[in-house]
Amino acid sequence: MSESPPKNTLLYAGIDGGGTKCQVTLTDSNLKPLASARGGPANPYQDMATAKHAIETTLAAALDKAGLNRSAMSQVVIGMGLAGVNIREIHQAMCAWQLPCAKHFVTTDMHIANTAAHSAPNGAVIVIGTGTSGFCEVDGRTLSLGGHGYPLGDKGSGCWLGISAIQATLLAEDKLGPKTQLAPMVLEALQARTSLDLVAKLNNAKQRDFAALAPLVFSAAENEDAVAKNIIREGAEYLAGLAQRLLDFGAPRISAIGGLSKKMLPNIKSDLAQKFQPALEAPEMGAAIFARKQFKAMLSDPK
Amino acid sequence: MSESPPKNTLLYAGIDGGGTKCQVTLTDSNLKPLASARGGPANPYQDMATAKHAIETTLAAALDKAGLNRSAMSQVVIGMGLAGVNIREIHQAMCAWQLPCAKHFVTTDMHIANTAAHSAPNGAVIVIGTGTSGFCEVDGRTLSLGGHGYPLGDKGSGCWLGISAIQATLLAEDKLGPKTQLAPMVLEALQARTSLDLVAKLNNAKQRDFAALAPLVFSAAENEDAVAKNIIREGAEYLAGLAQRLLDFGAPRISAIGGLSKKMLPNIKSDLAQKFQPALEAPEMGAAIFARKQFKAMLSDPK
Structure with missing residues (x-):
């Protein structure tokens, strides 16, 4: 009733x-x-x-x-x-x-x-999910960064991690880039036998389809794959720059939200990462x- | 009749x-x-x-x-x-x-x-246009490289150059990347006042729309812009790797075709670039x- x-x-x-x-x-x-x-x-x-x-x-x-x-x-x-x-x-x-x-x-x-x-209004947040972006508000002044969407931006996002894994796979298969554990992992995840198969299967892929491959990058990195570690390092450097800009703007508190924040935060340099506090x-x-x-x-x- | x-x-x-x-x-x-x-x-x-x-x-x-x-x-x-x-x-x-x-x-x-x-069948070719790819045939054996399409691959292509220029613009506007002459050039070319404008205008952009921005990268590089020069160097390095793989396969002759071949070839390291001969x-x-x-x-x- x-x-x-x-x-x-x-x-x-x-x-x-x-x-x-x-x-x-x-x-x-x-x-x-x-x-x-x-x-x-x-x-x-x-x-x-x-x-x-x-x-x-x-x-x-x-x-x-x-x-x-x-x-x-x-x-x-x-x-x-x-x-x-x-x-x-x-x-x-x-x-x-x-x-x-x-x-x-x-x-x-x-x-x-x-x-x-x-x-409260004052503070900063970075979103690390399918995309990445940053925002802060300090005494009524605001700053928005990133969030332009892949491929224009959104480094460090799930979509960017997934596409980076595919790029590394195709370069390795063409022997134009270093060998990487990502290659067999990506091919298997998409049930592709060859590069050509892989590209055909991704013909109508959306951002979330690419983001679904992001966990492979973390797995390979945990298994000491140099290519995967480099991808994560590059994404984390972008996110560190984003966070630093927001803190420099005067944000008294910063949080990271989004499905990949737990995975990406530990890769941000430690003095910066320890400034993050949980979203309330x-x-x-x-x-x-x-x-x-x-x-x-x-x-x-x-x- | x-x-x-x-x-x-x-x-x-x-x-x-x-x-x-x-x-x-x-x-x-x-x-x-x-x-x-x-x-x-x-x-x-x-x-x-x-x-x-x-x-x-x-x-x-x-x-x-x-x-x-x-x-x-x-x-x-x-x-x-x-x-x-x-x-x-x-x-x-x-x-x-x-x-x-x-x-x-x-x-x-x-x-x-x-x-x-x-x-004749024996030889190699690299295409440098909206996309990039390589092919060679030697006594009936063939090798195909690249051509996976942006954003999965196609480094050094018109599309890749254009998107790289946009990425550099957005990073510079967010003060998350170095200043570059590309920023005002890209904003003006797309008649955008802000990053937000720029992203909105590119909402339904196709590969050829991005490729249309490639000339800006060459202009800025000729004007000694460090960001533009880095983009071209990275693309040329990929193309050099592509060409070397085809030559290593045994191709007796190599040509570059496509709308950007004249602009990109001079950026490939000289010992390799001088091996290229015109398409007949x-x-x-x-x-x-x-x-x-x-x-x-x-x-x-x-x-």
């Missing part, structure tokens, strides 16, 4: 939306979580209609899970941290969206990940924190 | 087919060119129906240009050098194609480019030479 929350009670919803999923957490007026739900891709730069649909249905699912009537949406203040809204036109379009909620605020996925990591909350909670902050600022300074 | 060639007279047609175009030369029985025609994309791996259509219409156009009746097709022995037929299934499908010609033979674009470069014929003539050789072999050794 669903019910209506008491009238005049505010709820918050934090949304973390990206190219693969949309994660929503619904909270009470004190940011205490009531329910969470997960939905489809929500990167409005890649596909705005799909992103809006994912956000609407995942919000509805969260209300359902909390046992609340869907009409309670009118009492929800929403914070959205979305990939792609660093592009001005996309940000404007998402802000102009007419939703049946109390209010909604839009910012980047990096911004809410950073807020979540420190449970999941990104969608950062979106809820952001929503409350923006809403309170709006109430105290109505335009 | 079109006419029929004397009955029992053979004609040859050489076809060079790739991802951007199909080039056909029709010759008499002594390989003396009668007419040439150019048609659309003819890479059967990328799109077999499109490739077959391009080949048929371009062959017809060559007959028309030679003033010959289209029924003369029954007297034409065709040699096709096609990108993509290094994949076995594609080669088989193209060989099984029922064409109203005397006979057709299928091989790779690299094979006919090599035959053309030396007007265009690739489609190599296909005609190949057709005649295969046809004569078939007549003298009928199965």
Whole structure:
């Protein structure tokens, strides 16, 4: 049975939306979580209609899970941290969206990940997943680095590690590069007998398909393969530069998030790596924190 | 007015087919060119129906240009050098194609480019264009290297040079890499004000769009930009390795073809660069030479 929350009670919803999923957490007026739900891709730069649909249905699912009537949406203040809204036109379009909620605020996925990591705005975060990027906020000033996507950038990412393994394999097979344990590992993983097979199998590969090969690089490196160790070293050097730039900007705290952060962090030079601290909350909670902050600022300074 | 060639007279047609175009030369029985025609994309791996259509219409156009009746097709022995037929299934499908010609033979674009470069089978060729690859034939033994496509390989190619310029630009803009003249040049070429602009403009970029930026790298290098010079040096080192492997295989002669060969060759270390000799014929003539050789072999050794 669903019910209506008491009238005049505010709820918050934090949304973390990206190219693969949309994660929503619904909270009470004190940011205490009531329910969470997960939905489809929500990167409005890649596909705005799909992103809006994912956000609407995942919000509805969260209300359902909390046992609340869907009409309670009118009492929800929403914070959205979305990939792609660093592009001005996309940000404007998402802000102009007419939703049946109390209010909604839009910012980047990096911004809410950073807020979540420190449970406060000030701090820095680097994401080491399928892609890599960095963000920090210090007293209202922000800095965004990387996140340009492979092959333009995103060194040290899962996609970059996977493609580097394939490149090393093809060079070794052509005898134009050093022998490496990666060659038989990559060929086996993709069930390819030859370079030609390998290239054919990768014909329509997506970033996540390349990222799926990243664990092979760590395995080969643990087995002292020089080529694999070099790949990881090069990725870690890029990430160290990223982290240093964010710390130099004045970030009092830095966290690494994303599926490969545990694997890559130990490869960053130790004096820098020991400055990293665990993220305190999941990104969608950062979106809820952001929503409350923006809403309170709006109430105290109505335009 | 079109006419029929004397009955029992053979004609040859050489076809060079790739991802951007199909080039056909029709010759008499002594390989003396009668007419040439150019048609659309003819890479059967990328799109077999499109490739077959391009080949048929371009062959017809060559007959028309030679003033010959289209029924003369029954007297034409065709040699096709096609990108993509290094994949076995594609080669088989193209060989099984029922064409109203005397006979057709299928091989790779690299094979006919090599035959053309030396007007004989023995020799080596490296292609430096949108992509890079190497091929050689020595007394019937062949070796194919590279040609895997960016980002899996194709170092030293136009596409690789262009993407390297973009990577250097984004690193410089993020202050994660050295300053380079490439940054303002790339931003201006793509009419982008910021990194974000640049990435957005490249959202659906194809290999040829990246290759269009390659001239900027040569310009910046001529202007002593260290980053641009490093990019060219890295590409040239790969090409030198490719050339050395082909020479070590026993190739008596080596040529470089493709739109960037004139720009890249001077950057290959001089003792190696001076071994290169000009290609003697265009690739489609190599296909005609190949057709005649295969046809004569078939007549003298009928199965």
